[in-house]
Amino acid sequence: MSSSTVITNIAALVTNAPSLGDHSPLGLVRDAAVVIEGDRVAWTGESSKAPATDNRVDAEGRAVLPGFVDSHSHLLFAGDRTEEFNARMSGRPYSAGGIRTTVAATRAASDAELEASLTRYLAEALRQGTTTFETKSGYGLTTADESRALRVAARHTDEVTFLGAHIVAPELADDPAAYVDLVTGEMLDACAPHARWIDVFCEKGAFDGDQARAILTAGRAKGLHPRIHANQLSYGPGVQLAVELDAASADHCTHLTDADVDALAGSRTVATLLPGAEFSTRARWPDARRLIDAGATVALSTDCNPGSSFTSSVPFCIALAVRDMGMTPDEAVWSATAGGAAALRREDVGRLVPGAYADLTLLDAPSHVHLAYRPGVPLVAGVWRRGVRKV
Numbered sequence: 136m137s138s139s140t141v142i143t144n145i146a147a148l149v150t151n152a153p154s155l156g157d158h159s160p161l162g163l164v165r166d167a168a169v170v171i172e173g174d175r176v177a178w179t180g181e182s183s184k185a186p187a188t189d190n191r192v193d194a195e196g197r198a199v200l201p202g203f204v205d206s207h208s209h210l211l212f213a214g215d216r217t218e219e220f221n222a223r224m225s226g227r228p229y230s231a232g233g234i235r236t237t238v239a240a241t242r243a244a245s246d247a248e249l250e251a252s253l254t255r256y257l258a259e260a261l262r263q264g265t266t267t268f269e270t271k272s273g274y275g276l277t278t279a280d281e282s283r284a285l286r287v288a289a290r291h292t293d294e295v296t297f298l299g300a301h302i303v304a305p306e307l308a309d310d311p312a313a314y315v316d317l318v319t320g321e322m323l324d325a326c327a328p329h330a331r332w333i334d335v336f337c338e339k340g341a342f343d344g345d346q347a348r349a350i351l352t353a354g355r356a357k358g359l360h361p362r363i364h365a366n367q368l369s370y371g372p373g374v375q376l377a378v379e380l381d382a383a384s385a386d387h388c389t390h391l392t393d394a395d396v397d398a399l400a401g402s403r404t405v406a407t408l409l410p411g412a413e414f415s416t417r418a419r420w421p422d423a424r425r426l427i428d429a430g431a432t433v434a435l436s437t438d439c440n441p442g443s444s445f446t447s448s449v450p451f452c453i454a455l456a457v458r459d460m461g462m463t464p465d466e467a468v469w470s471a472t473a474g475g476a477a478a479l480r481r482e483d484v485g486r487l488v489p490g491a492y493a494d495l496t497l498l499d500a501p502s503h504v505h506l507a508y509r510p511g512v513p514l515v516a517g518v519w520r521r522g523v524r525k526v
């Protein structure tokens with residue numbers, strides 16, 4: 136029999152299940168408790184009604200929320216791009232071309248170095264409350280380098296994404312069609328067994344709409360489900376393609392026409408916003424308010440990568456989204472938990488309901504609102520992942 140634990144004396148519990156709480160999207164419960172049994176949530180409700188358990192943890196009047204679901208990161212890389220960042224902060228614009236620097240460093244790294252680097256960033260994310268993360272290849276761009284990155288990733292998460300179509304590999308820069316053939320052929324065959332998702336950077340300087348459609352369709356035929364880097368640096372076909380292909384997520388969504396917003400709002404495709412990228416590239420902010428008001432589902436994630444967004448901190452992204460993207464604190468917290476789960480088409484994470492994974496974050500604050508109210512402050516006081524206390 137697995138042991139049970141009750142976390143009691145929670146001032147504000149975010150369940151993301153409206154009917155379990157105050158009927159708001161966050162399903163907030165005041166003076167709450169959570170019961171964990173094995174790796175799952177067994178019960179949530181008012182502290183005074185909590186059932187007896189083997190162990191008891193006193194939250195001391197602090198807030199508890201679902202662990203963050205970071206549904207977009209690029210953690211399979213070596214090296215960093217400090218100089219590029221420095222130059223950008225002196226006025227040089229961001230371009231996809233910087234990816235080549237990381238491709239060279241990643242190809243030169245051993246498997247052990249790649250895994251050590253991944254492990255380090257995952258530990259960093261966990262300390263900041265992230266309990267589910269997606270991560271992508273995309274800095275290998277050869278069959279061998281992409282497939283080994285995905286093998287390494289699959290040892291650490293179920294949410295592995297094949298992004299062979301990040302940019303055209305430097306050695307085929309003069310023959311993009313040959314690179315698309317490689318990605319949809321031999322590389323896909325080698326990578327598909329290690330991944331759940333296929334992604335494309337659909338952007339000028341990377342892949343156009345027709346190439347992206349060919350790549351995602353080929354991936355789907357091998358059992359991978361699509362998600363797209365769409366409309367990040369400019370207007371383009373990415374969002375419409377994501378909706379057309381029923382992609383789980385269209386990511387970035389910084390440059391959207393009214394038709395793009397309407398397409399997202401009328402679909403199951405989640406708009407995943409990545410404010411760390413706009414922060415680190417001094418770009419315009421994605422308009423979360425416009426998307427939410429239109430009825431689209433919005434997720435918030437880090438996009439953690441060495442080029443455009445070198446942060447693993449979901450709390451930082453929540454603060455940016457509230458300050459600069461028109462989100463309320465409640466919306467930002469929902470998007471970083473339940474929204475991320477929706478972007479990964481998961482029901483077992485991102486919510487604290489009986490049967491979901493016991494992935495919880497305890498804040499050193501009386502309310503989830505403090506994540507935006509106290510930006511830059513390390514508020515994560517405890518993290519349980521699959522029922523085990525990690526922090």
Ligand code: NIG
Pocket residue numbers: 209231233234237336364367412438440441442443444
């Ligand atoms: O999501 N947009 C494409 N890929 C990354 C950036 C990768 C890089 O600059 O290394 C992104 O922002």
Ligand code: FE
Pocket residue numbers: 207208209364438
């Ligand atoms: Fe990205």
